[in-house]
Amino acid sequence: MVVEFKNIPIHDIAIEAKELLQAGNLEAVKNSLAPLHSTDIALLFEAVGEGAVIARLFRLLSPEVASETLLELEGRVKEELLEVLSHKELTDIVGEMATDDMTDIVSELSEDEGRKVLDGIEWKEAIVVQKLLKYPEDTAGGKMQAELVRVELGVSVNDAIDEVRKKSEEVQNIACVFVTDSDGRLEGTVALDKLILAKPKTLIEEIVNKDTVRVMTDLDQEEVARIFQRYDLLSLAVVDSEERLVGRITVDDVVDVIEEEIFEDFYRMASLNTGERALDNPRRSFGMRSPWLLLNLGTALIAAGVVKLFEGTIESFVILAVLMPIVAGIGGNAATQTITVIIRGLALGELNLRNARKVIMKEAIVGLANGLLIGIVAALAAFILGANFMIGLLLFLAMTASLLIAGLAGSTIPLILKSLKADPALSSSVFVTACTDVAGFFTFLGLAALFIKLGLL
Amino acid sequence: MVVEFKNIPIHDIAIEAKELLQAGNLEAVKNSLAPLHSTDIALLFEAVGEGAVIARLFRLLSPEVASETLLELEGRVKEELLEVLSHKELTDIVGEMATDDMTDIVSELSEDEGRKVLDGIEWKEAIVVQKLLKYPEDTAGGKMQAELVRVELGVSVNDAIDEVRKKSEEVQNIACVFVTDSDGRLEGTVALDKLILAKPKTLIEEIVNKDTVRVMTDLDQEEVARIFQRYDLLSLAVVDSEERLVGRITVDDVVDVIEEEIFEDFYRMASLNTGERALDNPRRSFGMRSPWLLLNLGTALIAAGVVKLFEGTIESFVILAVLMPIVAGIGGNAATQTITVIIRGLALGELNLRNARKVIMKEAIVGLANGLLIGIVAALAAFILGANFMIGLLLFLAMTASLLIAGLAGSTIPLILKSLKADPALSSSVFVTACTDVAGFFTFLGLAALFIKLGLL
Numbered sequence: 001m002v003v004e005f006k007n008i009p010i011h012d013i014a015i016e017a018k019e020l021l022q023a024g025n026l027e028a029v030k031n032s033l034a035p036l037h038s039t040d041i042a043l044l045f046e047a048v049g050e051g052a053v054i055a056r057l058f059r060l061l062s063p064e065v066a067s068e069t070l071l072e073l074e075g076r077v078k079e080e081l082l083e084v085l086s087h088k089e090l091t092d093i094v095g096e097m098a099t100d101d102m103t104d105i106v107s108e109l110s111e112d113e114g115r116k117v118l119d120g121i122e123w124k125e126a127i128v129v130q131k132l133l134k135y136p137e138d139t140a141g142g143k144m145q146a147e148l149v150r151v152e153l154g155v156s157v158n159d160a161i162d163e164v165r166k167k168s169e170e171v172q173n174i175a176c177v178f179v180t181d182s183d184g185r186l187e188g189t190v191a192l193d194k195l196i197l198a199k200p201k202t203l204i205e206e207i208v209n210k211d212t213v214r215v216m217t218d219l220d221q222e223e224v225a226r227i228f229q230r231y232d233l234l235s236l237a238v239v240d241s242e243e244r245l246v247g248r249i250t251v252d253d254v255v256d257v258i259e260e261e262i263f264e265d266f267y268r269m270a271s272l273n274t275g276e277r278a279l280d281n282p283r284r285s286f287g288m289r290s291p292w293l294l295l296n297l298g299t300a301l302i303a304a305g306v307v308k309l310f311e312g313t314i315e316s317f318v319i320l321a322v323l324m325p326i327v328a329g330i331g332g333n334a335a336t337q338t339i340t341v342i343i344r345g346l347a348l349g350e351l352n353l354r355n356a357r358k359v360i361m362k363e364a365i366v367g368l369a370n371g372l373l374i375g376i377v378a379a380l381a382a383f384i385l386g387a388n389f390m391i392g393l394l395l396f397l398a399m400t401a402s403l404l405i406a407g408l409a410g411s412t413i414p415l416i417l418k419s420l421k422a423d424p425a426l427s428s429s430v431f432v433t434a435c436t437d438v439a440g441f442f443t444f445l446g447l448a449a450l451f452i453k454l455g456l457l
Numbered sequence: 458m459v460v461e462f463k464n465i466p467i468h469d470i471a472i473e474a475k476e477l478l479q480a481g482n483l484e485a486v487k488n489s490l491a492p493l494h495s496t497d498i499a500l501l502f503e504a505v506g507e508g509a510v511i512a513r514l515f516r517l518l519s520p521e522v523a524s525e526t527l528l529e530l531e532g533r534v535k536e537e538l539l540e541v542l543s544h545k546e547l548t549d550i551v552g553e554m555a556t557d558d559m560t561d562i563v564s565e566l567s568e569d570e571g572r573k574v575l576d577g578i579e580w581k582e583a584i585v586v587q588k589l590l591k592y593p594e595d596t597a598g599g600k601m602q603a604e605l606v607r608v609e610l611g612v613s614v615n616d617a618i619d620e621v622r623k624k625s626e627e628v629q630n631i632a633c634v635f636v637t638d639s640d641g642r643l644e645g646t647v648a649l650d651k652l653i654l655a656k657p658k659t660l661i662e663e664i665v666n667k668d669t670v671r672v673m674t675d676l677d678q679e680e681v682a683r684i685f686q687r688y689d690l691l692s693l694a695v696v697d698s699e700e701r702l703v704g705r706i707t708v709d710d711v712v713d714v715i716e717e718e719i720f721e722d723f724y725r726m727a728s729l730n731t732g733e734r735a736l737d738n739p740r741r742s743f744g745m746r747s748p749w750l751l752l753n754l755g756t757a758l759i760a761a762g763v764v765k766l767f768e769g770t771i772e773s774f775v776i777l778a779v780l781m782p783i784v785a786g787i788g789g790n791a792a793t794q795t796i797t798v799i800i801r802g803l804a805l806g807e808l809n810l811r812n813a814r815k816v817i818m819k820e821a822i823v824g825l826a827n828g829l830l831i832g833i834v835a836a837l838a839a840f841i842l843g844a845n846f847m848i849g850l851l852l853f854l855a856m857t858a859s860l861l862i863a864g865l866a867g868s869t870i871p872l873i874l875k876s877l878k879a880d881p882a883l884s885s886s887v888f889v890t891a892c893t894d895v896a897g898f899f900t901f902l903g904l905a906a907l908f909i910k911l912g913l914l
Binding site: 011043046047161165168173174192193195228230232233251252254255256258259262263267269270272277279280281282286289290293294296297300301305307308311315318320321322323324325329330332334336337339340341342344346349351352358359365370373374377381385386429430433434437441 | 622625651652653685686716720739742743754761765771772776779780789796797799807812819831860
């Protein structure tokens with residue numbers, strides 16, 4: 001398709017399609033959907049929103065476009081559609097897919113519904129799907145497709161080209177031919193351009209490139225994505241524990257994984273359920289966010305508890321209460337800075353437990369330096385708000401403590417979670433902010449109480 | 458290469474390499490670097506840290522590996538290395554690169570140094586690089602490479618295969634042949650597997666696939682990445698304003714763009730300079746973070762100013778100061794939840810100015826609902842901290858106001874920034890948190906003052 005890319009007016013088309021559907025003009029609806037790519041149709045369905053309308057639109061698509069569109073859908077729209085479609089309809093649509101995509105869809109159906117769909121598709125494919133279903137969805141095995149062109153070491157270039165010809169209908173994006181020994185163990189690959197350029201009688205074993213990146217079926221999808229990036233791959237081979245070739249993963253399957261994994265990190269950092277989407281309905285969002293906010297209430301109560309210890313001090317010097325939001329606000333923001341940098345470093349593999357000490361030291365130094373700087377400026381600003389010199393000094397010390405803790409806790413907590421094999425981003429904003437609040441308030445109010453006792457305030 | 462993927466002990470190798478270098482055993486250093494991929498060598502350089510050692514290690518690499526490694530480096534390590542290398546060394550290394558990569562490196566050199574390097578490489582490539590240098594780095598033109606296989610409509614399959622053969626040394630990953638008319642205007646592509654399967658005498662115009670995605674040179678790289686994802690592409694054609702083919706972009710160049718763009722969003726949201734890296738030295742991090750924290754001090758002073766208005770009220774009821782951290786803390790966290798969801802929705806194209814109103818409404822409802830829930834629980838918790846019924850009621854109302862504002866400001870501010878064509882994530886945490894603090898404190902303390910006046914407290 002020729003994409004002179006401009007934003008496609010999805011919402012206008014959605015409104016038009018709804019009106020045409022109500023008017024019963026199905027041909028016109030088909031025409032308005034025809035120029036759209038499946039990804040755009042999926043966005044259009046999101047825009048339409050109403051399950052019943054979506055199902056009617058979906059049934060107007062050809063099986064091929066319907067299958068591509070179904071694969072682009074996610075969340076509630078997809079769930080509702082899978083529920084509404086009969087297993088006959090599902091079978092037709094799933095029949096159009098590659099085995100990795102078939103597996104994704106079947107795994108989302110009820111066991112009974114899934115079995116009916118598998119019974120309906122070609123038996124060879126059904127066997128492959130049954131095998132693929134055994135791999136967890138977020139592993140190399142779960143991401144791979146069984147469709148690939150495979151030849152043995154001893155065949156000729158001519159035979160290999162014949163094999164490409166045979167498979168060219170079934171396999172998308174044949175970038176290379178995979179080469180195995182007679183037991184199916186992966187030996188290497190021959191890129192398609194090399195195959196074109198070789199003499200027809202040449203044996204594959206003479207031109208096979210043994211430098212082929214391969215991973216085991218159980219490797220986590222995040223690691224798989226990292227390998228694609230690290231080595232700038234377009235595809236990689238997946239092998240079982242005995243080095244036998246079982247599938248391949250192509251880069252287009254991985255792009256979405258990379259994106260998803262990064263968003264998940266930041267979702268966890270912000271205490272969000274990774275399933276939440278911007279266009280979810282309010283009830284769903286409420287249900288997913290409130291447990292985290294209740295947890296946050298727990299940590300906020302700790303900070304409040306610290307302040308409670310110094311009620312008498314605040315009663316004597318209410319200006320302390322005026323300045324508390326400065327301590328808490330900047331501490332929280334410095335913590336977010338540190339956590340964000342750490343989460344990125346961990347995600348990109350720049351950070352690990354080996355250089356953890358170095359990074360924690362660095363964050364402590366940065367926190368301390370910023371604490372001193374912001375502390376001085378904040379102390380000056382406090383005068384404007386009516387504080388005297390000693391209160392300014394207290395604010396300076398509290399800012400320094402709070403930002404030092406922001407650096408220390410902001411780097412240590414994610415790294416500890418990582419070393420415990422937990423997600424380093426998990427709710428780290430909430431916990432680290434609690435640390436900075438407690439440290440900041442304790443320094444600020446505790447020292448104030450001490451100063452009063454010493455007659456300094 | 459065969460990657461039975463396990464984490465490569467980069468840090469051990471780095472320590473070993475340093476020791477061997479000090480001992481003057483260059484052969485052994487070469488041997489310890491030999492099995493590493495350029496990406497791993499780049500990580501190793503990051504681990505080594507010291508510019509002088511990195512330069513010595515770098516000079517032990519073959520020009521080919523050196524050029525790949527240089528392309529994987531970023532930040533300070535890259536800058537320092539580019540400064541240390543002579544233009545003779547740079548010319549040898551740059552000579553190994555594809556034109557898009559040459560352009561990236563030359564653009565980072567001083568004008569004088571860049572000219573010397575261009576003088577040193579092959580003149581045909583130098584001309585291409587000079588053309589590419591005119592495109593901004595973050596556009597399709599800046600990302601594309603000029604290396605591709607191009608044939609005209611009228612030639613035969615046999616001629617096209619000859620062209621692939623001629624270019625196979627120079628062009629990496631030839632997935633398809635680009636087809637143009639005699640004026641160089643893009644007509645379409647022929648995938649390599651289709652080329653293999655066609656009869657040698659067939660004309661290209663009979664098998665050309667005109668459904669080729671193309672973009673203009675000035676399209677932003679984020680849009681380019683989005684198109685790759687949207688249409689699951691492996692490569693796309695770049696054309697000038699007259700539809701003439703000028704280059705191609707391959708998916709491996711885009712994977713890093715996608716990752717980088719998402720991280721940039723969250724960096725901006727957390728008020729971080731997008732150039733900062735986890736392993737930067739403390740001085741650099743300090744310099745990049747402190748301006749943002751000073752900005753944050755400004756917004757925190759607004760919140761403090763609101764509290765200042767109600768000093769007398771707090772003096773009468775110090776419990777208000779005890780509960781203030783709860784209002785501020787949870788408001789800030791709810792704001793972060795909303796902003797994170799909005800930033801993700803905007804990045805993925807699920808959100809736009811068309812459905813902005815719907816999303817703002819949704820966030821307001823979710824904020825209100827969570828405010829009511831958390832408000833009730835917080836009011837109950839306040840009793841533990843010694844508050845009476847009226848104070849609990851105030852806390853309930855303040856939490857509700859704060860979380861409602863978190864939903865409203867957290868969705869509206871990024872969307873307004875977007876509509877102003879600014880970055881929607883820009884420092885949004887700081888601004889939205891200021892809004893929730895002000896709304897929360899104003900409700901909490903202002904109503905307290907009113908209640909006192911009315912004799913209710």
